[in-house]
Amino acid sequence: MSVAVPHLPQAQLQPLMRAYADAVAAKRRRFVLGTVLFAVAIGLSAWMGEVALDKFTHNFWRFFAYFANTIPKISLETFWADIAEWFWGLKRWLRLLGDTILIAYVGTLTGAIFGFCLCFLASANLVKSRAIVFTARRTLEFCRTVPEIVFALIFVLAYGLGPLPGVLALTIHTTGALGKLFAEVVENIDPKPVEGVAASGGNWFERIRFAVLPQVLSNFVSYGLLRFEINVRGAAVMGFVGAGGIGQDLIEAVRKFYYTDVSAILVLVIITVMIIDWFTERVRHRLIGMEARS
Amino acid sequence: MSEGPNLFASRAGIEARFPGQFRTDWQSRGLAIGAVLAMAALFVAGLVQLEIPFSRLIPGTAQLGDFIWTMLPPDPGSWEKTLIYLKAMGETLSISLLGTFGGALLAFPMALLAARNVVANRIVHFLARRWLDTVRGVDTLIWALIWVSVVGLGPFAGILALMCSDFGSFGKLFSEAIETADKRPVEGVLSTGGDHVHGVRFGLLPQVVPVLASQVLYYFESNTRSATIIGIVGAGGIGAQLSEQIRVLEWQKVAFIILLILVTVALIDWLSSRLRFAIIGKAAASH
Numbered sequence: 001m002s003v004a005v006p007h008l009p010q011a012q013l014q015p016l017m018r019a020y021a022d023a024v025a026a027k028r029r030r031f032v033l034g035t036v037l038f039a040v041a042i043g044l045s046a047w048m049g050e051v052a053l054d055k056f057t058h059n060f061w062r063f064f065a066y067f068a069n070t071i072p073k074i075s076l077e078t079f080w081a082d083i084a085e086w087f088w089g090l091k092r093w094l095r096l097l098g099d100t101i102l103i104a105y106v107g108t109l110t111g112a113i114f115g116f117c118l119c120f121l122a123s124a125n126l127v128k129s130r131a132i133v134f135t136a137r138r139t140l141e142f143c144r145t146v147p148e149i150v151f152a153l154i155f156v157l158a159y160g161l162g163p164l165p166g167v168l169a170l171t172i173h174t175t176g177a178l179g180k181l182f183a184e185v186v187e188n189i190d191p192k193p194v195e196g197v198a199a200s201g202g203n204w205f206e207r208i209r210f211a212v213l214p215q216v217l218s219n220f221v222s223y224g225l226l227r228f229e230i231n232v233r234g235a236a237v238m239g240f241v242g243a244g245g246i247g248q249d250l251i252e253a254v255r256k257f258y259y260t261d262v263s264a265i266l267v268l269v270i271i272t273v274m275i276i277d278w279f280t281e282r283v284r285h286r287l288i289g290m291e292a293r294s
Numbered sequence: 295m296s297e298g299p300n301l302f303a304s305r306a307g308i309e310a311r312f313p314g315q316f317r318t319d320w321q322s323r324g325l326a327i328g329a330v331l332a333m334a335a336l337f338v339a340g341l342v343q344l345e346i347p348f349s350r351l352i353p354g355t356a357q358l359g360d361f362i363w364t365m366l367p368p369d370p371g372s373w374e375k376t377l378i379y380l381k382a383m384g385e386t387l388s389i390s391l392l393g394t395f396g397g398a399l400l401a402f403p404m405a406l407l408a409a410r411n412v413v414a415n416r417i418v419h420f421l422a423r424r425w426l427d428t429v430r431g432v433d434t435l436i437w438a439l440i441w442v443s444v445v446g447l448g449p450f451a452g453i454l455a456l457m458c459s460d461f462g463s464f465g466k467l468f469s470e471a472i473e474t475a476d477k478r479p480v481e482g483v484l485s486t487g488g489d490h491v492h493g494v495r496f497g498l499l500p501q502v503v504p505v506l507a508s509q510v511l512y513y514f515e516s517n518t519r520s521a522t523i524i525g526i527v528g529a530g531g532i533g534a535q536l537s538e539q540i541r542v543l544e545w546q547k548v549a550f551i552i553l554l555i556l557v558t559v560a561l562i563d564w565l566s567s568r569l570r571f572a573i574i575g576k577a578a579a580s581h
Contacts, residue, residue: 042395045388048381049449049530062444102340109337145559146552147523149435153540154548158361159354163344237435240527241537244344251527254439270431 070263087264093246097272099163100245103238104231107167111174112224115140118175119182120208126186126194140183143176148234152243163244170231170238181223182216189215218287225280232276236269361545368549375547379535383554385449386531387562390521393456394514398506400461405468411480412472412494422465430462434520438529449530456517456524467509468502475501507573511566518562522555 008016072086087093120126122136148169155165193211202210239247246269253261309316370376406412408422438455445451480497488496525533532551539547 041391045391048384049388049392049453051392051450051453052445055445056450059445063441066440066444099344102344106337106340106344109333142556145519145556147519149523149526150536150540150552153526153537154361155354155358157540157543158358159350160347162347164346164350164354167344167346233433237433240435250436251439254443257443266432266436270428273431274427 066259069259070266072260072263086260089249089261089264093249093265093268096239096246096249097268100235100238100247101232101272101276103163103166103245104170104228104235107170107235108174108224108228108231110167111171112178112220112227114171114175115178115182116220118179119186120212122179122183123186125189125191126204126208126212136179137183140176140179143172144180145176146173148173149237149241152238153241156242161242161244166235166238166243166245169243170234173234174227174231178223178227182220185216185219185223186212222284222287225284229277229280233273236273364545365549367546368553369546370550371544371547379532379551379554382525382532382535383558385452386521386525386533387518387558389449389452389456389524389529389531390514390517392453393521394460394510394517396453396457397460398464398510398513400457401464401468402506404461404465405472406494408465408469409472411475411477412498423469426462426465426469428462429458430466432459432462434459435524435527438524438527442528447528447530452521452524452529452531455529456521460513460517463513464509468506471502471505471509472498504573508570511570511573515563515566518559522559 007013072082074082074086118136118140121132122140124130124133127133151169151172152165155168159165159168189212193215194207197207197211235245235247236250237247239245239249240251242248246265250262250265250269252258253265370379404422404426407418408426410419413419434455437458438452441451441454441458445454475498479501480493483493483497484490521531521533522536523533525531525535526537528534532555536548536551536555539551
């Protein structure tokens with residue numbers, strides 16, 4: 001059984017074919033142009049970034065040698081004694097790790113409170129004045145674009161060495177990051193409860209307390225926990241610039257080539273970060289579950 | 295219906311009609327108050343344990359105000375200095391670009407190994423995941439410190455550091471993107487006689503590549519911020535200049551560099567979000 005495939009007459013077919021070829025050629029041109037631009041950007045970056053492949057291949061073994069050096073000598077006969085020697089500073093390191101977590105906690109909580117206060121001012125659906133919204137948003141943007149460690153560097157000079165500059169730096173960065181996320185949550189709420197409270201005579205604060213907060217609180221807590229997780233990592237390196245926590249001991253160990261200390265501290269940091277990740281993830285899943293049920 | 299309006303006329307009427315709305319739920323209220331109290335207690339304990347010197351707060355803030363006052367107006371000093379800072383900013387961008395794309399290239403095969411629908415072997419999958427978790431647990435600044443002691447000071451160490459930390463993040467993100475891909479195109483390819491590799495190449499990759507590209511661009515954006523600071527440990531870029539100027543208290547130059555960073559980050563944000571929309575838009579159009 002043969003099926004007749006209809007053929008368009010040449011006069012009709014040719015412009016169609018030409019248009020198709022043009023479209024394909026345009027797409028191909030765009031692709032080639034993009035690839036060339038990308039290659040130029042990579043080449044330029046390699047030149048600016050002083051990429052030295054010969055130096056790299058020459059020294060690459062050092063990367064593995066570095067890690068090999070950090071592996072402590074552990075033999076089976078004296079296993080526990082070797083472990084104890086590897087973690088010789090365990091007491092001090094655990095205290096510093098505790099400090100690191102507390103710096104992250106205090107910084108996150110203070111920043112979350114500030115972000116909470118600012119986020120309502122940065123939400124266009126709650127504040128009519130455009131000037132206030134604009135100012136609040138730009139403030140938050142400034143707070144989160146300047147890296148926290150830069151704030152820490154400046155604060156160390158103003159407030160002296162110790163955890164205080166670290167806490168303040170984390171506070172400012174957290175204010176910016178959480179304020180933005182909070183404002184986005186607030187802008188996506190259902191406007192009907194707000195109108196209801198307004199219709200029954202509630203003022204601006206009552207509208208926020210009884211109509212906005214119940215809708216956003218679980219999201220706020222979830223974002224706050226996520227930020228705490230990020231801030232623990234941030235607080236771990238605050239010590240690099242003298243702003244407290246475990247970072248100080250770590251950078252000292254790296255600078256003075258105490259290889260096994262480096263690995264011991266890194267192991268402790270990685271384990272702490274993993275435990276906190278696991279813990280906050282569980283709490284967040286429970287919160288999300290609660291939200292889905294209500 | 296003469297009763298209806300009366301019920302809503304007084305508070306007592308409403309309470310009689312909706313008792314549940316007026317009963318105080320002591321259990322949930324107690325839980326909320328308890329949580330807030332626990333958080334506050336931990337906060338105070340933290341302040342005590344960290345020995346926060348409150349006496350430093352006021353003089354410190356006064357000094358900070360002084361710093362900010364001397365920052366105005368931002369001034370790089372001279373033309374030569376401006377050129378040096380612009381070059382350092384270029385270095386930062388190079389570190390960010392090469393680090394991000396290098397990390398993505400390295401992470402891609404790893405992500406295929408860590409994705410359950412590509413490699414069915416549970417042991418490979420588990421090992422790949424844990425390996426990525428460990429790499430991700432180490433901060434970029436720490437990687438920078440390590441690479442500085444391998445290849446020496448300079449931006450090259452920064453590139454390698456960003457590559458390492460991005461390798462961990464991309465591996466996780468990519469493998470998740472691959473696992474959530476639609477499996478019907480793969481089945482289609484298999485049903486026409488293709489083998490497993492064909493299924494991945496023609497069924498899976500066309501779906502995930504636009505997603506991955508947009509993730510890479512997003513990371514390029516956020517890495518520009520991280521690349522501004524790794525100079526603090528000697529891994530090149532604007533961070534080296536910034537920390538040096540802060541240490542020697544040249545506040546006008548510090549303000550200029552911070553402004554330069556803000557403007558550059560805003561530019562990169564704008565550029566990459568436009569590119570991302572172009573990529574995702576194209577992907578949506580081709581479906």
